[in-house]
Amino acid sequence: EDQVTQSPEALRLQEGESSSLNCSYTVSGLRGLFWYRQDPGKGPEFLFTLYSAGEEKEKERLKATLTKKESFLHITAPKPEDSATYLCAVGAQGGSEKLVFGKGTKLTVNP
Amino acid sequence: DTGVSQNPRHKITKRGQNVTFRCDPISEHNRLYWYRQTLGQGPEFLTYFQNEAQLEKSRLLSDRFSAERPKGSFSTLEIQRTEQGDSAMYLCASSRGYSPLHFGNGTRLTVT
Numbered sequence: 001e002d003q004v005t006q007s008p009e010a011l012r013l014q015e016g017e018s019s020s021l022n023c024s025y026t027v028s029g030l031r032g033l034f035w036y037r038q039d040p041g042k043g044p045e046f047l048f049t050l051y052s053a054g055e056e057k058e059k060e061r062l063k064a065t066l067t068k069k070e071s072f073l074h075i076t077a078p079k080p081e082d083s084a085t086y087l088c089a090v091g092a093q094g095g096s097e098k099l100v101f102g103k104g105t106k107l108t109v110n111p
Numbered sequence: 112d113t114g115v116s117q118n119p120r121h122k123i124t125k126r127g128q129n130v131t132f133r134c135d136p137i138s139e140h141n142r143l144y145w146y147r148q149t150l151g152q153g154p155e156f157l158t159y160f161q162n163e164a165q166l167e168k169s170r171l172l173s174d175r176f177s178a179e180r181p182k183g184s185f186s187t188l189e190i191q192r193t194e195q196g197d198s199a200m201y202l203c204a205s206s207r208g209y210s211p212l213h214f215g216n217g218t219r220l221t222v223t
Contacts, residue, residue, distance in 0.1 A: 036214075043216045101154050
């Protein structure tokens with residue numbers, strides 16, 4: 001069964017303190033790995049899609065990377081507005097349209 | 112692009128009552144999804160429509176749950192005989208083809 005594990009569950013950073021979030025996955029043929037950001041009381045907001053090992057995507061202070069077993073979301077010089085829960089999800093090949101989500105990492109960036 | 116719209120935003124109901132939620136996807140998005148999210152968990156897939164056809168349903172979707180998407184536009188999710196375990200955020204998402212999912216802000220259901 002497809003599975004996604006995110007670590008750490010929670011992370012506190014000082015403004016400007018760079019760090020990485022981890023997403024480990026097992027899937028029967030990766031269709032795509034997705035990163036979302038979720039603010040309290042809101043729906044997930046799409047950040048990145050990665051399709052194959054070695055691929056990297058960047059957006060402002062965020063950079064996502066992918067290997068055959070895990071993905072990292074690197075946050076460089078974070079700001080308080082980067083505080084949110086970051087969700088990782090995988091889609092599998094084989095016809096199913098569902099995404100399997102991890103539990104997320106709750107990031108708090110203190111000024 | 113006005114985003115995915117979900118109504119109501121909050122619903123409080125008594126155990127045993129029926130509830131219905133509505134989702135209006137981004138216009139021209141032919142794919143529509145329902146997910147459920149409980150506190151501290153990631154969203155869990157419930158069902159998927161391509162146009163008006165319901166093509167995939169999760170085993171999580173018991174007989175008390177039914178979803179429709181008439182004419183391939185808005186969708187409704189109905190829960191009959193609600194139970195306390197149904198309390199959750201119900202999220203709707205839409206996409207065009209294989210583009211990433213765009214989520215709405217959900218309907219929070221509380222069953223008392």
